[in-house]
Amino acid sequence: MDHRFQINLTGLIDLLSNHLYTRPDVFVRELMQNATDAIHARCQLAPQHQGSIHIHLDDDAQAVTFVDNGIGLTEAEMHRFLAVIGESSKRGEWVGQTQDYIGQFGIGLLACFIVADQIELVSRSAADADAPTLRWSGRPDGTYDIGEAPPRTEPGTSVRLVCKPAFQHLFSLDTLRESAQHYGGILPWPIDLVHLGQNNRVNTSERIDAFPWDASHLPHTQQRQYWIELGERMLGAEIFDAIPLESTVGGVDGIAFVLARASLQSGRNRHHVYLKRMLLSDSVDNLLPSWAFFVRCIVNCTDLHPTAARNAFSEDDKLRLTQAELGHCLRRYLINLAEQEPQRLQQLLSYHHVALKALALEDDEFFKLFAQWFPLETNYGNTTLQEYLKRNQQILYTQKVDEFRQIAQIAAAQHIDVINGGYIYDAELLARHGELFPLVPVRSVQPSDISHELQGLSPDQEARYQPFLKVAATVLEPFDCRPKLKIFEPADLPTLFISNREATINRQVDHCTEVADDLWQGVLVQLQSEAKSELCFNFGHTLIRRLAQHPDLALVERVIQVLYVQSLLMGHYPLGRSELAMMSDGLSGLLEWSVMGTKGTATWH
Numbered sequence: 067m068d069h070r071f072q073i074n075l076t077g078l079i080d081l082l083s084n085h086l087y088t089r090p091d092v093f094v095r096e097l098m099q100n101a102t103d104a105i106h107a108r109c110q111l112a113p114q115h116q117g118s119i120h121i122h123l124d125d126d127a128q129a130v131t132f133v134d135n136g137i138g139l140t141e142a143e144m145h146r147f148l149a150v151i152g153e154s155s156k157r158g159e160w161v162g163q164t165q166d167y168i169g170q171f172g173i174g175l176l177a178c179f180i181v182a183d184q185i186e187l188v189s190r191s192a193a194d195a196d197a198p199t200l201r202w203s204g205r206p207d208g209t210y211d212i213g214e215a216p217p218r219t220e221p222g223t224s225v226r227l228v229c230k231p232a233f234q235h236l237f238s239l240d241t242l243r244e245s246a247q248h249y250g251g252i253l254p255w256p257i258d259l260v261h262l263g264q265n266n267r268v269n270t271s272e273r274i275d276a277f278p279w280d281a282s283h284l285p286h287t288q289q290r291q292y293w294i295e296l297g298e299r300m301l302g303a304e305i306f307d308a309i310p311l312e313s314t315v316g317g318v319d320g321i322a323f324v325l326a327r328a329s330l331q332s333g334r335n336r337h338h339v340y341l342k343r344m345l346l347s348d349s350v351d352n353l354l355p356s357w358a359f360f361v362r363c364i365v366n367c368t369d370l371h372p373t374a375a376r377n378a379f380s381e382d383d384k385l386r387l388t389q390a391e392l393g394h395c396l397r398r399y400l401i402n403l404a405e406q407e408p409q410r411l412q413q414l415l416s417y418h419h420v421a422l423k424a425l426a427l428e429d430d431e432f433f434k435l436f437a438q439w440f441p442l443e444t445n446y447g448n449t450t451l452q453e454y455l456k457r458n459q460q461i462l463y464t465q466k467v468d469e470f471r472q473i474a475q476i477a478a479a480q481h482i483d484v485i486n487g488g489y490i491y492d493a494e495l496l497a498r499h500g501e502l503f504p505l506v507p508v509r510s511v512q513p514s515d516i517s518h519e520l521q522g523l524s525p526d527q528e529a530r531y532q533p534f535l536k537v538a539a540t541v542l543e544p545f546d547c548r549p550k551l552k553i554f555e556p557a558d559l560p561t562l563f564i565s566n567r568e569a570t571i572n573r574q575v576d577h578c579t580e581v582a583d584d585l586w587q588g589v590l591v592q593l594q595s596e597a598k599s600e601l602c603f604n605f606g607h608t609l610i611r612r613l614a615q616h617p618d619l620a621l622v623e624r625v626i627q628v629l630y631v632q633s634l635l636m637g638h639y640p641l642g643r644s645e646l647a648m649m650s651d652g653l654s655g656l657l658e659w660s661v662m663g664t665k666g667t668a669t670w671h
């Protein structure tokens with residue numbers, strides 16, 4: 067047996083209000099949008115037609131009526147388009163082309179039920195000169211009725227909503243004006259908000275046909291400043307520069323504003339997007355390529371498909387092509403800046419180098435132009451790649467910040483210039499540099515690579531200091547660390563802790579094992595490898611030279627314990643429980659030794 071689906075309208079309205087729309091005043095957007103589409107449809111029949119929208123707020127501010135002089139509706143259209151959820155006249159045989167209209171889903175009118183218990187729509191169709199004026203009343207229980215209404219002199223439609231008590235605040239003059247301005251502020255026909263006989267113009271621009279960012283009436287030299295002021299007013303943020311945006315795909319026209327502060331990569335920028343001059347949302351986040359998080363834009367588009375929630379565009383081919391074309395506009399701007407205003411580019415980079423590094427990784431041409439300007443950290447201070455390559459024939463970099471910290475001091479003493487590749491994108495950029503410019507070798511270095519370059523002792527000396535090395539090996543053995551006697555600069559550094567990536571992972575696993583329960587200890591043990599770290603004792607340092615020859619091996623053991631922990635701290639390694647315990651043990655032993663003096667009978671617990 068065939069059955070029909072039923073729609074629970076109350077459930078659907080709840081879905082719309084609580085899960086689809088982010089602002090309760092969306093009914094203003096939906097009604098202005100319907101009025102706009104109806105005016106567009108009427109203009110298809112009569113191209114000279116002058117559209118207008120009036121919003122009447124009742125004297126007691128309990129009800130509001132949106133009146134348009136658009137195409138209106140016949141009775142058949144009311145049954146079909148108003149009463150069938152999901153039906154829309156804008157998808158097919160209505161006058162004109164589908165792409166002339168903003169609506170498409172056939173659900174927008176339902177937004178009115180969020181704030182009112184009834185929608186009362188009075189309309190007279192422009193399709194027929196003798197068309198009657200009809201009243202359609204719809205209720206959230208899914209019932210509606212149609213009847214004759216007092217005749218309207220002109221074709222068009224009015225929609226009246228009596229507010230639910232909970233939404234009274236949306237029906238004040240100020241709130242309504244703000245909502246109408248927010249959504250319809252750049253519509254090309256007059257919008258008037260009438261209350262207590264007073265007319266308040268919503269879109270006050272003198273050049274109503276032009277976009278607010280249209281600066282064609284100004285000399286070229288004044289346009290940038292005009293846009294910056296507009297951006298600061300509309301976005302409430304300090305603006306560094308403005309970039310005109312244009313894309314034939316998607317029909318995009320607008321401005322991208324470069325923010326005068328660093329922007330977060332994670333917080334994709336929210337753009338102020340109009341669709342056919344109605345505000346779609348001020349938080350559209352997928353209009354630009356993902357690397358363009360250093361700009362926020364204000365644009366109008368005519369040919370992109372919004373999602374039903376209207377805060378993003380459908381991720382279709384058209385959007386991808388549009389993103390690419392807008393990406394070109396931003397790229398062109400940056401290239402021009404590099405060529406014509408390099409100082410300004412430097413300033414822009416100081417805010418937005420992370421975004422531009424992301425772009426360089428996506429685009430080789432951009433990389434080749436910009437890589438030289440990117441700021442980098444080296445053990446000789448902050449620099450640019452260009453400066454670094456003036457000093458070096460090859461690029462040496464660490465993959466991680468921690469590795470850089472360990473290497474920095476010792477590398478500088480060996481006159482090795484190392485870049486910290488641990489900041490976002492830097493290691494990938496340097497590796498990419500190697501691929502694009504093979505004549506400049508690029509090598510990723512770890513602390514253990516540097517240790518190979520430290521000068522060792524002669525076999526004779528090694529043999530002589532075996533007792534010292536044996537004590538050191540015993541102290542360090544529980545920490546998977548091996549002692550080495552070396553000579554290195556800086557001479558005032560007694561020890562250097564060197565750990566490659568695997569050994570560092572082993573340390574982290576050890577620390578976790580200290581606090582894990584039996585089950586996890588079993589799992590963690592599986593993660594350990596054979597890799598060991600090294601503690602290099604600097605034989606060029608007086609303390610180490612004396613220590614290596616000291617007869618009191620118990621004292622030597624204490625000093626090694628403290629030196630080990632000190633070198634960990636200098637390398638910014640977090641200490642595990644057993645290392646902390648060893649440090650306090652070693653220190654108290656040394657204190658005791660110094661208080662008792664060499665003559666006393668020092669006890670080592």
Ligand SMILES: Nc1ncnc2c1ncn2[C@@H]1O[C@H](COP(=O)(O)OP(=O)(O)OP(=O)(O)O)[C@@H](O)[C@H]1O
Binds near residue numbers: 153169
């Ligand atoms: N002011 C109006 N003048 C003429 N027709 C209207 C008006 N308002 C609504 N309609 C008719 O009602 C239909 C349903 O409107 P609704 O706002 O629910 O959906 P839509 O505008 O078609 O699509 P969307 O859900 O994307 O906004 C419209 O397609 C249109 O035919």
